[in-house]
Structures are given as structure tokens and as C-alpha cells.
Amino acid sequence: MAQTPQQVMEQVVFERIHFPKLFTALLNKGYQIIGPVLKDGAIIYDPLNSADDLPIGYIDEQDGGVYRLKKQKEQSLFGYVVGPHAWKKFLFPSALRLWSAKRSDKGFSITAEEAVSPKFAFIGVRSCDIHAIAIQDKVFTAGQYTDASYQSRRADTFILAVNCGRSGGTCFCTSMHTGPTATFGFDLAVTEIIEGNAHYFLTEAGSELGAEILREIPTRIARKKEMETAGSLLQATADNMKRRLDTTDIKDLLYHNSEHPRWDDVAARCLTCANCTMVCPTCFCTTVEDVTDLTGEHAERWRKWDSCFTRDFSYIHSGSVRSSAKSRYRQWMTHKLASWIDQFGTSGCVGCGRCITWCPVGIDITEEVRAIRESTTSIGKSTVPG
Ligand code: SF4
Ligand code: SF4
Numbered sequence: 001m002a003q004t005p006q007q008v009m010e011q012v013v014f015e016r017i018h019f020p021k022l023f024t025a026l027l028n029k030g031y032q033i034i035g036p037v038l039k040d041g042a043i044i045y046d047p048l049n050s051a052d053d054l055p056i057g058y059i060d061e062q063d064g065g066v067y068r069l070k071k072q073k074e075q076s077l078f079g080y081v082v083g084p085h086a087w088k089k090f091l092f093p094s095a096l097r098l099w100s101a102k103r104s105d106k107g108f109s110i111t112a113e114e115a116v117s118p119k120f121a122f123i124g125v126r127s128c129d130i131h132a133i134a135i136q137d138k139v140f141t142a143g144q145y146t147d148a149s150y151q152s153r154r155a156d157t158f159i160l161a162v163n164c165g166r167s168g169g170t171c172f173c174t175s176m177h178t179g180p181t182a183t184f185g186f187d188l189a190v191t192e193i194i195e196g197n198a199h200y201f202l203t204e205a206g207s208e209l210g211a212e213i214l215r216e217i218p219t220r221i222a223r224k225k226e227m228e229t230a231g232s233l234l235q236a237t238a239d240n241m242k243r244r245l246d247t248t249d250i251k252d253l254l255y256h257n258s259e260h261p262r263w264d265d266v267a268a269r270c271l272t273c274a275n276c277t278m279v280c281p282t283c284f285c286t287t288v289e290d291v292t293d294l295t296g297e298h299a300e301r302w303r304k305w306d307s308c309f310t311r312d313f314s315y316i317h318s319g320s321v322r323s324s325a326k327s328r329y330r331q332w333m334t335h336k337l338a339s340w341i342d343q344f345g346t347s348g349c350v351g352c353g354r355c356i357t358w359c360p361v362g363i364d365i366t367e368e369v370r371a372i373r374e375s376t377t378s379i380g381k382s383t384v385p386g
Contacts, residue, residue, distance in 0.1 A: 035123030064362030086281035127179035132281030170353030276355035
């Protein structure tokens, strides 16, 4: 697992031509490599056999409810930003068997699922997603109860971070202080540079394991000019970010405006489809389902991703606590940006922009906060009736 905080090490450069050696080094250490691949018109995370499986030369265009891929001449390995998948897919799977039971003469015998996991090497993790993983680490392992499955999946995870050389249309990581440069939680962090015929990766190790992997690849000390080029590229990414979210006193802003008419406005547009929670790298709501086979000899309990956008999620004896779209959207956004801070000491949003891109009607969390803030002269004083 990557170290936190980042261990400061010398920056080195390796050439694009040597990128496959990174895969060889990780495979030799028994890692299952997971990274971005092109599938069904989107860039998702899946097992990779080689560096050739990466979406080479692709960039993405994103906006509210819009996602398009474009092929370019430049053969970048990491020209796109984040897609509909988050790394939680591997650390906190969407369906997980918790136990199975078998009927015997004496009743049922129950076998708990063993928490075993391959050693994952995540390739191409963006800074916002490193923050999201750190948030889920807290949720699943830092409280009174530890999630054994998450802990075993996370224990041996290798992280190759990629600093973002461009921002997506819906990113706002600079507002959430989560990017675009990875500052902790990685084993290796690279900035991809393409200039004329030069194509190389400015690299730093964030852990002893990262340094060990790096020793398997031909590298040289980075030149001052190369570090300046990378610095300017990352600064330009931050400067060009199109969306912003003002987080000043955000907890009080949302707590004091729970009856703001904007919630009715957004509810009129929201389809309660739950897409935003499925794509969000920090959302962790689940339900539990028991299933039996037709003979009644075998039963299983499964944990599955759920969403606060469904009516059933808040169902308790004879009714749903949050029966309206308004109450469900308000619950989600207030939890993300306010009550999450009370619960876990951090915002539940890392500014990745996925919920904006993948909302079929383009609802934008930054815009919803702005609308409430702009109609409110000071915290707790709404200028609108409500
Ligand atoms: S905000 Fe958008 S993505 Fe989320 S539930 Fe509503 S319509 Fe679906
Ligand atoms: S709330 Fe939206 S922008 Fe924030 S982390 Fe979740 S998906 Fe990303």
C-alpha cells in the first residue's frame, strides 16, 4: 500500500518506450494489473494484459450529461481524464457474497465468505481518485467496525498515479483541493510529457515499493527544463478548470437551507435514476439480499450497491422516509458536502465531476450549490421564501 504522507524522492525520467517494463516488473511481483481500457464507447477500468491495452491516443470531452471520446494524432497513454468507473469497483465490489448456507440433517451450516483478494496494481489513478480511495479507507477501515473484504483488497494495492495534463469539462478538483497533482497515497506518480518527438514520463516514487519497481526500468535524473515543463503543464490544467465550487461555510449553508425552493427546482429535473451515486468514487450505500435455490438446500446472503436515490433505501415499516425526489436529492447533496464532514472529518466530494457527466439530465452539483449560495445573503439568512 502506498505511504501517506508522500515520501519525498528525487524526480526521474523514463522514456515512453520503456513503459511496458513497468508492466513486466509488476507482473513479476504477482500483481493483477488494472487500468483504463476502451469499452462500449467509454474509458473504463478493467484488467490489462499489456500497455498496448491502454486507450492510446484518446481524449474525452465531458459536460453535463455529455461524454464523447476523440482519437488524436498524439499517441498519449493518458490523454483522457476519468470515465464512468471508479476504483471502488475493485475495492468495494458492486455485488459481494457474505456467506452461504447448506441444509443438513441438523439444520443449516453457514460458511462465511473468506476475504481473499488478488494483489491489485492500479495504473492511471488520478489525484481526485486517490483522495476518494483515502475517504473510503476511512469509511471502511478507520471506524469501530472494519470491512474485512475492503481491508484485504486494499492491503496490497499498488498505485501508479497519473498527474492530469488536461482537465475534463466537469472536473472541479482545484475547488476541493484534491488535484490535479497527486501529493500522497501513491507508489509511483508520473506526468506524461509529449513535445515534438520526445515522449517521456517525469516520475517520483512515493513508497519503497514504488522505488523498487522503478529500479526495473531504465531511468535518468530529471533535467530542470523537464521539471519546469511538467510544472507548467499541471499549472495550466488547474488554471483551465471550467467548473468551481465555493466551499466556504458549506456545511452551514446547506444545513440552514434545507427548505430552500431550489430543492424543488432540482427535483423537477432529477429522474432519481441513481447514476450519480453509482459513478461517484466515494458513495458506499449498500443493501443486503438473501437468495435460495429452488430445492431450499442452499442459501446465500449478498451485499449489493444501493443508492439513497431509491425509494426503498429509506423504507422502514410501512413507508419510505424519503418518498419525494426533493428529499432524496437534498439528502445526497447535503450528505456529500456537509454531514459527511461531521461523520468522517472530510468532504464526501473530491470534485471528479462524474456525477455531472453521467447525469442523464445534466444536473450539476456545483451549479446547485451556487444557486443556493447566490440567493442567500449570509449563512442562515435565505433571501427567498422557504
Ligand atoms: S441527479 Fe441526475 S444522475 Fe442523480 S439521480 Fe437525479 S437524474 Fe439521476
Ligand atoms: S459528488 Fe460528484 S463530483 Fe463529487 S466525488 Fe461524487 S461523483 Fe465526483
